[in-house]
Amino acid sequence: MKILYIDDQGTDSLKLDLEKYGFDVDTSDASEFNSTLAKINEDFDAYVMDFELSACGTGMVDAPTYASTIRTFGQNHKDSPIVLISSDQKIHQFKQDFSSLDLFDKIITKEEFTQKLSKYSKQIVALVNAYKTIKNTDFDICKMLDMDAGETIDFRLQNLISSFKKNQDVYGCSRIVLETVVRSVGMLVGKDLVAARFGIDKTCDDFGSFLEYIAKYKYEGIFSSAYERWWWNGVMAFWNDISEKQSLRRLDATERVAILNSKLGLKLVPATPIKNNFSSYFWTYCKGSLLPLDPSEGYVFMQKELKPWQEEEYISLDYALEVPSARKYLTPTARKEILAYGKK
Template sequence: MNMVYKIAYLEDQEAGSIKRNIEQQGFEVTHVLPQKSFEETLNQIQQINAHLLLMDFRLHAGAPHFNAPPFAQFFRSQVIEQGVSLPIVVISSENNISDYYRDYTSLDLFDFAVDKETFLNKTKKYCSLFNELINGYQSLKNRQAVQGKKIGPEILNVPEELKLRIDSRLLDTLSMHKYQTDPFMMSGLLLSSFVKPIGILIGPDVLSARLGISKESQDWNNLLNQLDEFKYSGIYSKTYDRWWAHGIEIWWKLNFPSAQTLRRLTASERCKLISEKYGFNQLIGLEKQPSSNSTRFWTVCSGSFKPLDPVDGFEIAKDINNSPWLDPQYYSFDHLINASLKVLEKLKEHELERFKDKVRRG
């Protein structure tokens, strides 16, 4: 019989549909009201023996000291003092919660942040993530409890063919003391800098772009079966469908040895070769966007998630703290033409000038 995981839901209003939806996914949820002090609130959470802390971003209107960030900071400080280490997920009715999340990421406070509307629409997905966060923490803590046992690439389940191709900068970062000794730090690194972004792993949208084939194709799932060897199966793979980027290139070389590399082919050329190889007659090739020139897709627009050849994109300035093993990010011209000044300011300086020049030239 599987263990029922317990979630402490810290919320100063009615728990309502959030609590009901999570319980329908098999969790035990206890609504915790913020107390007069952080210590009293922490004591309540510990009495529940919770496996995960879910908390609203704004607690006690008019008492900002009890909003999520300061309490999470207090909670995280108890790792050393009391050994308290749980996943913390922040949830909010504010649509821009991801902006707040980014603001506090550097403080190592939250494992994940999501707005309530998105959560209610995709409860099953996020509850899957809850399961993986809990299991991930427990697995990492168990490994760390064994004196001298180092947490290494085995938690990523790297295919044999790729073990020598994993970016050494990621492996060096994983070996750092702060990640080896703190499950939260290790979990956060893997989720935010390895599993979710485009880099060593790629998601369905980028995979579609690199194969030049629409995910709406009737034979899309049949095609995915051919790539199963290089599907990611490590930590957080039950929530996020990912594939090893280098693995897809190896798969191409093995199955299309006389063809050019994927990067050099147009979407229609990729689609034609794959269809002929596997006898799929229900694959749809991707088409270029209105203001693009190329269908040699390799990534997606960071705003619209539509396929994009980087030569048609405008590169986003990279956060200096960003993981160096990640791919550059781009916006398409079609997305930027209607974008706000805040979005435009994310571009590299010379890319912003290039965009303005293209607008002037019509």
């Protein structure tokens, strides 16, 4: 897998690190515009841009300029993912603006990237393969997601994918699937949500054994190599089979786990409520702590605008008290309630 690593410091500081994970890395000095542009026109599977964001707007050719050159349909257009990394501490302020420009697939601090290189290498590979699959399937969402015949797609998602197909927007299609289907709660669920909805303490020894029972419902579509997910409809069908269709939501964690242990011969341990919570009728998890949560005891976390096929995300009272910065994504009523509780 061939990567063009564009560095505005001319140090090639991550070249060797990326090569350790099997990438064929070519480099370019961002200050040499013409030679970098010539390199961009060669065939690369992905682009990694290592820039100091403070240089933006100083007259230097910056990361957004290079990225827009790649994204703009024309002579230099490439359907390849672009990853931006920076040691600039302002990267989180830039992230929302740059993402909205439809330029970057991933924006990461350099410190985090180097510390979790294995994780991000997998994500780069997944991005590259997703781009290829989208083109090879001609934007067929069912083929992209490797769906079973029993699964259905929200018509609004279908319509959105159709608009990407009309414009041949591979980046847009990849981004919407990743952010609103794979890295979201809805038709797919991750390990934390599986544990929460079945009331299982995910640190218990038999949790891995339980996951083997639902392995046939594992998601295998685009991005599955980097994000472990399951089809929720399939997992629910599994529950209905072993529980004689008892309502999962009407059972508390202890009751859910008792049925699983009885039917599967496991020794699962029930999850317990988060500090300051009391209910174990879990159906979601705290976005901050990843611990199981009854939605009625949580606060809707509105960090991003959700599509109709996405379910709401929540944080717990305890997390809101511990991390004040998270409160800006809550309703005014919720913020007032949390402040009042904190004064007790």
